[in-house]
Amino acid sequence: MSILYKNINYLDLENEKIIEGADIFIEGNLIKKIGNNLQIKASEVIDGNFLLMTPGFVNGHTHLGMSYFRNYADDLKLMDWLENEIWPIENKLTADDIYWSSLLSICENIKSGVTNFCDMYYEMDKVCDATIISGIRGTLTRGLTDNDGKGKEKLKSVRELYNNYHNKANGRIKVVPAPHAIYTCSENFLREISDLSKDLDGIINIHLSETKGEVENSLKEHGMTPISYVNSLGLLDNHVIAAHCVHITDEEISLVKDKKFYPIYNPTSNLKLASGFTPVDKLLKNNIIMGIGTDGDSSNNSQNLLQDMHIGAIVNKAREMDEEAVKAIEILKMATINGQKALGISKAGLIKEDYLADLTIFNLKSSNFTPKNNLINALVYSATAEDVRDVLCDGKFVMRNRELVNLDEERIKFEVNRHFEELVKR
Numbered sequence: 132m133s134i135l136y137k138n139i140n141y142l143d144l145e146n147e148k149i150i151e152g153a154d155i156f157i158e159g160n161l162i163k164k165i166g167n168n169l170q171i172k173a174s175e176v177i178d179g180n181f182l183l184m185t186p187g188f189v190n191g192h193t194h195l196g197m198s199y200f201r202n203y204a205d206d207l208k209l210m211d212w213l214e215n216e217i218w219p220i221e222n223k224l225t226a227d228d229i230y231w232s233s234l235l236s237i238c239e240n241i242k243s244g245v246t247n248f249c250d251m252y253y254e255m256d257k258v259c260d261a262t263i264i265s266g267i268r269g270t271l272t273r274g275l276t277d278n279d280g281k282g283k284e285k286l287k288s289v290r291e292l293y294n295n296y297h298n299k300a301n302g303r304i305k306v307v308p309a310p311h312a313i314y315t316c317s318e319n320f321l322r323e324i325s326d327l328s329k330d331l332d333g334i335i336n337i338h339l340s341e342t343k344g345e346v347e348n349s350l351k352e353h354g355m356t357p358i359s360y361v362n363s364l365g366l367l368d369n370h371v372i373a374a375h376c377v378h379i380t381d382e383e384i385s386l387v388k389d390k391k392f393y394p395i396y397n398p399t400s401n402l403k404l405a406s407g408f409t410p411v412d413k414l415l416k417n418n419i420i421m422g423i424g425t426d427g428d429s430s431n432n433s434q435n436l437l438q439d440m441h442i443g444a445i446v447n448k449a450r451e452m453d454e455e456a457v458k459a460i461e462i463l464k465m466a467t468i469n470g471q472k473a474l475g476i477s478k479a480g481l482i483k484e485d486y487l488a489d490l491t492i493f494n495l496k497s498s499n500f501t502p503k504n505n506l507i508n509a510l511v512y513s514a515t516a517e518d519v520r521d522v523l524c525d526g527k528f529v530m531r532n533r534e535l536v537n538l539d540e541e542r543i544k545f546e547v548n549r550h551f552e553e554l555v556k557r
Contacts, residue, residue, distance in 0.1 A: 144460075152167070161486065184493075255271050286323060340378040373393060395422045397426040398423070488523055497518045519533075
């Protein structure tokens with residue numbers, strides 16, 4: 132399959148500008164040629180007038196299977212929310228529940244322009260199956276804890292998941308071990324996970340320094356802040372996808388700036404759970420590569436990454452009392468090229484020859500892009516998910532003209548409602 136976009140506008144992240152009226156040729160799963168007046172035969176030629184192409188967005192941290200809990204338990208303190216509301220009902224989830232709830236979350240991700248995500252949950256074989264069907268890319272990470280005495284069994288399940296799914300679907304599926312957090316994993320278990328990561332692809336996904344309470348307890352129990360603690364155990368010798376990092380210290384920034392350490396900013400979740408404000412501006416000024424994510428539906432209530440991009444940009448200006456802090460282009464990089472780097476995906480996240488054809492297409496006829504004063508700013512400050520017209524992943528449409536190509540959204544919503552009604556009765 133090949134596609135030729137004629138006369139399309141696109142986001143050039145390397146030069147931080149919009150290129151107007153270009154021709155872009157996609158063949159197989161790659162962007163093969165970018166130029167003007169290209170004379171290339173293609174399976175399909177698409178008029179790019181009134182369209183804007185960006186790299187596909189990366190949701191760097193989520194819990195897809197938690198879409199059942201959207202609006203279920205809100206306005207609670209984090210540990211009260213987790214221990215008294217979320218964990219008890221999560222214990223009743225079946226593999227089928229997680230399959231359908233993950234599909235619903237994937238629908239919403241695609242509709243906001245997402246072509247890749249990093250998920251932490253369990254029953255991950257079902258999440259892998261859902262991701263394969265959807266057509267998008269996913270880093271699937273089995274959330275690991277040993278406070279229930281089942282650590283060894285969970286480590287074994289990660290190896291099995293890796294053997295069964297890693298690099299499946301033309302490489303769209305990645306499998307990564309994921310210690311949930313330092314407060315749900317023992318010291319020995321964290322070391323074992325680090326060793327397992329080194330046996331696999333050397334990547335770990337973990338929640339770190341999300342709340343003040345987590346930091347205070349770490350200082351009390353380990354005599355170190357959370358990031359310093361996991362470093363003392365050797366975890367930071369791996370490539371680390373680090374969700375939140377709200378309370379990262381200056382000392383920890385110095386510690387991680389030369390490591391493969393990738394904080395994932397979750398603005399809506401951190402605001403809603405009153406976790407605090409990630410020092411995004413400071414991290415960026417220290418040349419730390421950051422991604423951005425929605426977190427799960429129970430703490431965000433949405434999988435709309437464009438909404439998090441908008442909130443993430445504007446809240447940092449208020450936090451820093453600086454209108455120039457965390458500019459729109461920086462948020463766009465977090466959601467594209469930097470998100471791909473955080474997930475360990477190469478040759479992705481830019482509109483560039485020989486890069487993966489993971490692409491999001493916006494409708495410039497929308498009032499949110501009218502007038503066309505600055506399209507880079509428009510993507511962050513005024514665009515909404517409804518402005519996303521098409522989404523391609525691996526060179527294939529996964530949404531076209533706002534219609535999902537591989538997923539039956541109405542069937543998925545029906546199944547989620549049916550399964551949730553059964554869930555609350557258990």
